[in-house]
Amino acid sequence: MTEATWEKTALAARRFRGRRRSARRLHFLLAGLLILVASAWLILSGTASGARYFITVDELVGNPQWSGKTVRVSGAVLGPSISWDPDSLTIAFTMAAIPAQFDDLAAALHDAVSDPSVSRLEVVVPDQAKPDLLQHEAQAILTGRLGADGVFTASELLLKCPSRFEEAVPDPAIAGHADL
């Protein structure tokens, strides 16, 4: 009888410990799950609000769906159109469309500024010192919105000059060909 009671007590204690362990494991899993769900929500909401569509000048100009939306757009800078007001720190220039895919960036930029038939976009960048890389045939990557007046107001301006750091082969004339 005593033995049977002991067995029952031990069994109950084991069950109790098992339930407690399961409950703790459940708490632990819930805490981990909570962090994961919160992280997933952060990533999704961050993506929804932070996503910037990267489009071409052609797509922006030819499609009213992009008007008023914050987008990233890339094109070739037309040098003669660049103006900068040092008092209001406002830059204005015209950008020519470059294709979405190209093999040679320098060639794509050159073709874009040389061809008057490609789409062009008037750009204004407020509160911006004039960058030295803002010059003819530079690639501009802008983040901003196209207004109803057809002018693109950029909040961010990135510039690239493809000829700067391309690895090259020296000019044969300078490298010694003239001696031949």
Place this chain on the structure above:
Amino acid sequence: MLAEIGLGALLLAFVAAVTALLAALGAGLRKRDDWLRSARNAALLTFPLLLCSISALLLALLDGHYQISYVWSVTDPATPSFYRFTALWGSQQGSLLFWSLLLSLYCFGAILLNWREHRPLMPGVIAVTMATLAFFLALSLLLENPFERFWLAADGAVLRSAFIPAGARAPDIARLAATASGLNPLLRHFGMIIHPPMLYLGFTGFVIPFAFALAALASGDLSATWIRATRRWTLLAWMFLGLGLLLGGRWAYDVLGWGGYWGWDPVENAALLPWLTGTAFLHSVLIQEKRGMLRLWNMLLVIFAFSAVLFGTFATRSGLIESVHSFARSDIGFPLFAFWSAMTLVALGLTLWRQRQGLLRDERAFAGLSGRESLFVLNNVVFAALFIAIFWGSFGAPLISEVLLDAPITLGVDYFMQVTPPLFAILFLLMGLAPLAAWGNSSLRRLGMGLRAPLLLTLPPLALLALAGMRTAEALLAYGLVTLAGMVALIEIIRGARARVRAWGETWPQALVALFNRNRGRYGGYVVHLGVTVIGIGVIGSTLFQAETQRTLARGESLTLQNYELRFDDFSEALANDGRLLQVAAVTLSRDGRHIARLRPRIDVFPQQPMTIAGIHSSAENDVYVLLTGHDETGARATFRLTINPLINFVWWGGLLLLAGTLIAAWPQQLSVASQRQDSPLQELQA
């Protein structure tokens, strides 16, 4: 001659690596110890051979051998010797060779130091490290050869080849020198002599834990052996990578001229990902060592850390992503992608195989939410979430949207600033809680008791900050969590030392030295926590309270920001010895009407591009960062951007603490007589 020596040594290193790989595979499959010794000898040979190869390239750079196309593309006769040295990693070919050298250095160290203790794992370790090295050496030999030279063909064309083409001759060296490109101006900074080597030491170091993990999977010996062998190597790689990231931040702050140090650029993020994975591993590996748990998870972390290194290398070096840090578009993209995929798939396949065999099963289950192992696991969950969030923002969303959507999307700084701060906040909270919890079944009551002192010590600094005018909820919460984590680490150190002072009558310095000697891993870890806390203080201050203004000024005019005033005094131009044109503005900085500094922000106009160099007035309180962003032709009017970065120097000081803590933790344990004294009260306190 230097080109021939360098190329010959590179070729021999490749042959040695392949030999070592094959011999190690054979030794593993056929259990042949003589083959294993051959594999070891061949693997050890790769380091001196690559040292010889890179020395030849370095001598060519220092001595101006412009016929070597790499020397021609990264230096010119005006390049100072200091920057000729940094030019070694100034472009793709040189940095790839340097990468291989560091990889072989790690292999050299790992084989020598672990040969006796971990002999059964050596076939796998040598095979994995040598396969990786052979792959990178093949890239150098076939696609990005740093020893290619210029040749003049009979028809006058300039050719680039490692060997002399038929009928060609060497061009005139003086004329080559006159046309040499020179080093990218962005790389002409003191930080560049140390930032890339640190970063590469961090990246390549993760190959050793990965090799041990694969060796353990292949051999079936998944006891704690491989973990013991890899922890210190991981710590070393993690430390170098962390330092590389911090130095990169400092370089960006000084050179890129935008007033910040972390731009969430994809290349920066690519280096952060293995560091995050390594941090998670360094915590979770403790659980495997002490409790026999998380064996599968640790295996996955080691695999993902090295996989992230390979992916980052692919993303940076292939031209896949646009960044100020990335290399030019290159042919090595596809081979790198294939190698990354293959290594990751093989590692995951082996893990799955061993998991199915039950060799990665845990010895214990989790006891409760408040146990230290549970808090460590939650910390790992947050690290994993950070990894996913940053990977998604940097690579996932842009690449997937390019395939699935009409217009690809990019996620900028806004995304990262929205997603990562809450996750970092949870990490700091867990960093504060975990050291207070006991292993196993700790109670919430014990946790609460432990929190009382740190919480009490956290409140006064917060009150001071609030009195100083910082009353936004997010700032108070952020500083509260960061300070709490730091206080917990500090109190743990003081508690341990006080126990020694009371028990043994030691002086405080003696007690501290003995304490760190006795358990370097633990107390070094607390110093790392203090370092991260100090970095956190700097990051929060410089992010939440940064102030900025921009204006064009005539000489004598001023602009103001908060209680600072900047007056434009003068403008001058001068030509430097290395050919750059210096455009220098002289400005006077005052605070509350009191003169505090005269700064000289400038623009360095290199033939390739201009660089904006800030004038910085630095103090513990803040940096006043002045950029000359433009000027008219006469210099009568100039545009300035004035930025105040509060507490930014805490970021760099925290980095030094992090370095000190990691060195303490990684230093081999040598128990002194005093520190070996063990009695029950002390053990209890320090458990």
